[in-house]
Structure formats: C-alpha cells, structure tokens
Amino acid sequence: MTVATETDVLIVGGGPAGALLGTLLARRGIDVLVVERQTSFDREFRGETLAAPSVVALRRLGFGPALDAHGFLETEAVTMRMEGRDVLHVDYRRFPIGTLPIDIPQPSLIGIFHEAALDLPSFAYASGTAFSELIIEDGTVLGAVLKEPDGTRAEVRARLVVGADGRFSKVRRAAGLEADVKPMARDFLSFKLPRPAGWKQEAELIADGERHIMVLPTFPDLLRIGHNLPKRGLTDLRRAGFESFRDGIAALDPRLAPLLREHLTSWDDTSFLEIFTAELDRWTRDGLVLIGDASHTCTPILGQGVNVALQDAVVLTPVIAAALAESQGPVRERQLAGFVETRRTHKRFVTKFQRMQEAALAMDSPAERVRRRIRYWLLDKLPVKYRLFDRVINAQHEIDPLDLDLARTAEATAGRRVAAAQARG
Ligand SMILES: Cc1cc2nc3c(=O)[nH]c(=O)nc-3n(C[C@H](O)[C@H](O)[C@H](O)COP(=O)(O)OP(=O)(O)OC[C@H]3O[C@@H](n4cnc5c(N)ncnc54)[C@H](O)[C@@H]3O)c2cc1C
Known part of the structure; x- marks a missing residue:
C-alpha cells in the first residue's frame, strides 16, 4: 500500500474543488491526502471560465504569479444575438470589480494548485487511486476504502472525508445523501x-x-x-x-x-x-462533507460550475481548520453547518438564474421568440442594466469569504517557498 493509512482530511477527487481545498489546507499545516482516479490532470471538455470574483480571490490567495506565468485570455464583454439581431451587450470593463473574467484550461488551473502544494510537508497526492467505499461506524464516517493503481485495496482513516468527486459522486451515494436530479x-x-x-x-x-x-x-x-x-x-x-x-x-x-x-x-x-442540476437537502454527515459538483451540480449556462466549486473550497478551509482544532475526533456535522448555509444560499441563486436563462432559450413558438427578443432588448436599455448584471455575474464578491488571515497564510507560505528555494541555491 502506498497511501498513508491515516490523515486529518481525505479529499476524494482532484478537480478544481478538491485540488484547491487540498492546497489551502496543506498551507495551514493540516495533514491532507487528495486521491484522484485519473492519472493526469487532463480532462475532457470542462469549465474553463473563471468569473472576475474568482480571479480576485485566487490572486488574494497568492496564485496571481502562477496565473500570469501560465497566461490566460481575458473576456471583455458578452453579446446576445437573436434571429440575426443584437439584443444585449454587456461590457465587463464597466463593472466596479475592476477585474475581467479569464479563460484558462482546467488542467492548467488544477496544475497550478497542485504545484503550489507539492513542497508542503502535510500534503499528499495519490493519482490513479479511486474511492471505493466509506468506512462508517455508529453512523460516523471514519475514512474510506480506496483502490490503488495496481488494484490493491487500501484503507485510510481520516477525521474528515471530503467528497469532491464531481457530478456523479460515488462518495455522495456511499454516504446515503440523496440528490434531487432535474434534467434540463x-x-x-x-x-x-x-x-x-x-x-x-x-x-x-x-x-x-x-x-x-x-x-x-x-x-x-x-x-x-x-x-x-x-x-x-x-x-x-x-x-x-x-x-x-x-x-x-x-x-x-x-x-x-x-x-x-x-x-x-x-x-x-x-x-x-448531459445537462442536469442536482440538489441535496444534506451535504454533510458526521465525518463527511460534499463540495463542488458533488454537493450541487450546476449547468454550464453562464459558466458558473468552476467558480462555485472554487468558492466552496475557499469558504470551507477555515471551517475545517477550526473544527479540527476544536476537538480530537471526527469533524461533526454541526461544525459544518455554517459552511452549508452560506454556500447553499449562493448556489440556489446561481441555479435560479441558470434556470431562467435556460427557459428563455428553450422558447420556440414565433410569438415566444418575439417576446424573448423584446425582453432582452428592453433589458439592454434598462438604466440599471450594469447594476443588475453586476449583481448576477459578480454576486460572489458579496459573500467574499476571504479573511485576512487566509491571505496572510498565502503570503507567508509563498515567502517560505522562496526562502527554501534560495537556500537550495
Ligand atoms: C463536459 C462538461 C462541460 C462543462 N462546461 C462548463 C463550462 O463551460 N463552464 C463552467 O463553469 N462549468 C462547466 N462545466 C462544469 C464544471 O466543469 C464543473 O462544475 C467543475 O469542474 C466542478 O468541479 P469539481 O471539482 O466539483 O468536480 P470535477 O471537476 O468533476 O472533478 C471531480 C474529480 O473527481 C474525480 N473522481 C471522480 N470519481 C472518483 C473516484 N471514485 N475516486 C477518485 N476520484 C474520482 C474525477 O476524476 C475528477 O477529477 C462542465 C462540465 C462538464 C462535464
């Protein structure tokens, strides 16, 4: 067996949510093991757009230099054209946030998080390793059984298991957390x-x-x-x-x-x-929490999936740190309640807007099309257009979870890495 038999936090899934959470926890000195069933960061088609608030958050967390070194594409505006007519134009440069959304391939983004964690002593990563089942005793999740690349069965005990294994989450199923799946x-x-x-x-x-x-x-x-x-x-x-x-x-x-x-x-x-949304009444159990698509699957409409996944990781980091420090045993469901409440509110808002947009696009009778065009045209002319779109597109900065403590941790870590690199010559 090559993975550790014990860790503080076991994260299943190294997508945007799991990769960022693993790095942020390791920066705080928390023992973390991220297991990913794929052997590379390559993904099929995936969300590649980071909304402006995510860009701001990642820069504040110290990932700015790596993003700049990799390169990205800034999106300056969005235009809607219906039946050959331009009906709506929103110039992102007019928003007060002062940062543009960027496009960066998902494998590169995950690679940037991974790279930032590799030297941290409390970070471990197991690629080609798949989650099989949960270890549950007296209703509390105490770890998971994994399948290593050579087929070996490995048991890992953890004070918290994080299901970050995406829209078809096996962890979610194993935990008995029911998802209400609605096809679009x-x-x-x-x-x-x-x-x-x-x-x-x-x-x-x-x-x-x-x-x-x-x-x-x-x-x-x-x-x-x-x-x-x-x-x-x-x-x-x-x-x-x-x-x-x-x-x-x-x-x-x-x-x-x-x-x-x-x-x-x-x-x-x-x-x-295949487009669907999945919503859950419960995202947690004693010893377990779901994040990203596993807890609440978004549709690609408006490109929000990656952003809500990243926000989950950022909001959850200090919550996990506090819960681990508070007691010795497994993290309890009550200690995660604040995280769930905050994130559920945001995700509901995103889903509601995505459904409205999807309903507008699905209209097909000639009368409906005319009504749709007029509605978007009127929206375009609305004096409060930019205020409205700022609320929808940049809503995440209203629940900006970044505390100064976290930014300081990022700076301190970056400083230590530079000092270590200098010492190595
Ligand atoms: C085809 C496609 C197109 C999309 N387009 C967009 C878009 O344009 N814009 C946008 O914002 N969003 C888009 N999304 C959604 C976006 O990619 C997701 O919302 C986002 O990736 C969610 O991140 P996550 O970390 O929660 O899950 P994921 O990115 O799904 O990551 C989950 C990880 O868990 C791993 N895993 C799964 N099962 C196991 C297991 N048993 N053991 C170990 N590891 C496991 C997977 O290999 C994966 O790496 C798209 C999604 C898909 C599938």
Whole structure:
C-alpha cells in the first residue's frame, strides 16, 4: 500500500474543488491526502471560465504569479444575438470589480494548485487511486476504502472525508445523501476551433428559435463552441449526419463556416454533455462533507460550475481548520453547518438564474421568440442594466469569504517557498 493509512482530511477527487481545498489546507499545516482516479490532470471538455470574483480571490490567495506565468485570455464583454439581431451587450470593463473574467484550461488551473502544494510537508497526492467505499461506524464516517493503481485495496482513516468527486459522486451515494436530479430541457455538444486573428474577446450567444450556440474565445488561440440539442437528441442528430450538424452551426454563425469545414471533421471532434442540476437537502454527515459538483451540480449556462466549486473550497478551509482544532475526533456535522448555509444560499441563486436563462432559450413558438427578443432588448436599455448584471455575474464578491488571515497564510507560505528555494541555491 502506498497511501498513508491515516490523515486529518481525505479529499476524494482532484478537480478544481478538491485540488484547491487540498492546497489551502496543506498551507495551514493540516495533514491532507487528495486521491484522484485519473492519472493526469487532463480532462475532457470542462469549465474553463473563471468569473472576475474568482480571479480576485485566487490572486488574494497568492496564485496571481502562477496565473500570469501560465497566461490566460481575458473576456471583455458578452453579446446576445437573436434571429440575426443584437439584443444585449454587456461590457465587463464597466463593472466596479475592476477585474475581467479569464479563460484558462482546467488542467492548467488544477496544475497550478497542485504545484503550489507539492513542497508542503502535510500534503499528499495519490493519482490513479479511486474511492471505493466509506468506512462508517455508529453512523460516523471514519475514512474510506480506496483502490490503488495496481488494484490493491487500501484503507485510510481520516477525521474528515471530503467528497469532491464531481457530478456523479460515488462518495455522495456511499454516504446515503440523496440528490434531487432535474434534467434540463436540452443537452449540449461542444467543440473547439482555432480562433482567427482579430476575433473580439467577447463571449457571444447566438440564438435562432430554439437553437443556439455559445461562442467563447478561449486560451491560448481557440474558440470554444457549445451547441444545444434537444434532450436525448444526440441519436437523431447523428442520424441526420455530420454534414447537416456542421451546416446547422454555420447557418447560426456564418463566420464559422470555413473553420468548421477545415477543423471539425468528425463526431470525434465533439464532446457531449448531459445537462442536469442536482440538489441535496444534506451535504454533510458526521465525518463527511460534499463540495463542488458533488454537493450541487450546476449547468454550464453562464459558466458558473468552476467558480462555485472554487468558492466552496475557499469558504470551507477555515471551517475545517477550526473544527479540527476544536476537538480530537471526527469533524461533526454541526461544525459544518455554517459552511452549508452560506454556500447553499449562493448556489440556489446561481441555479435560479441558470434556470431562467435556460427557459428563455428553450422558447420556440414565433410569438415566444418575439417576446424573448423584446425582453432582452428592453433589458439592454434598462438604466440599471450594469447594476443588475453586476449583481448576477459578480454576486460572489458579496459573500467574499476571504479573511485576512487566509491571505496572510498565502503570503507567508509563498515567502517560505522562496526562502527554501534560495537556500537550495
Ligand atoms: C463536459 C462538461 C462541460 C462543462 N462546461 C462548463 C463550462 O463551460 N463552464 C463552467 O463553469 N462549468 C462547466 N462545466 C462544469 C464544471 O466543469 C464543473 O462544475 C467543475 O469542474 C466542478 O468541479 P469539481 O471539482 O466539483 O468536480 P470535477 O471537476 O468533476 O472533478 C471531480 C474529480 O473527481 C474525480 N473522481 C471522480 N470519481 C472518483 C473516484 N471514485 N475516486 C477518485 N476520484 C474520482 C474525477 O476524476 C475528477 O477529477 C462542465 C462540465 C462538464 C462535464
């Protein structure tokens, strides 16, 4: 067995939520083991947009230099076009937050968190290691059984198990925490294309009737395209043929036609995403907490999934530190209650807005389309437009959880790493 048999915190899943939480806990000197079933940080299509409040938070946590060294793409605005008419434009540069949303590939972001933790003595990472089951005694979670890369069964005891294993969380199921899964009306097919020189750094939503695409400039020189399709409509789409799919996209956005012809050559270049939301009444048990998509699955609409996952990690870090310091045994459900309450409020707000947006996009009768266009056009003309969108897009900074203590920890850690590197010559 290669993983430790005991740790303070066992995190299942090294996605954005688990990777950031592992790093923040290790910075505080807390023993943490992150287990990830994949052997690399590579992901299929995943959320790559960090909203401005997340960028601010990550900079305050000391990740700014690593983000700058890697590079990213700043998105300056969002435009909505419906049935060939521009109906809404929001310039992100006008928001008081003073920072733009950025696009950075998810593997790079996870790599940045991981890199920051590697030298920390209380941090351990087990790749290719999968969660199998929970160790539960008298109703309290005391650890987990894992399957190591060579198939060995390993038991790890922990004072807290964190389920950060995503939208199909096995930890959630093992803990008996029921999720209310609600499918959205449509699913998504995504793909990437090279970004032509001079393309605006704007997110665009282009809708025609019930069909729409999102065109998102992304790092380093790509466009990310998301195309909606009716629920379980993939079979029909495939039956109609690849050419017809490509032509449909080109009809929605003729600028893409030459790129599609040259660079989108088969279904293998696309990635399917089933869209649903999952909500849970309970995110915790004695000895266990769920975060990120495991506790509350967002849809990709408005690109909030990564952001809420990161916020979970940031808010939970001081809560775990306080709970571990308060007593000796497993972390109790009551010690996590404040975390759940804060995060649930935020996630509900995000879901409500995503559902409203999805409902507007799913309208398909001619009368509904006209009403939709008028509604967005009126929204565009509203004198309080920027105040309203600031509330929706940058809402996270209203529940900014970063305490100065955390920022100081980040600075101190960064200082120690520099001193250690200098000592090593
Ligand atoms: C195809 C797709 C497209 C998306 N597009 C967007 C977007 O455009 N914008 C946006 O904001 N959000 C998007 N999302 C959502 C976003 O990616 C997620 O909300 C975000 O990644 C959640 O982070 P997380 O850490 O909670 O979970 P995840 O990123 O899902 O990470 C969970 C991790 O747990 C690991 N794991 C799972 N099971 C086990 C196990 N048994 N043992 C060990 N490890 C395990 C997985 O390998 C994974 O690394 C998309 C999601 C998908 C699937």
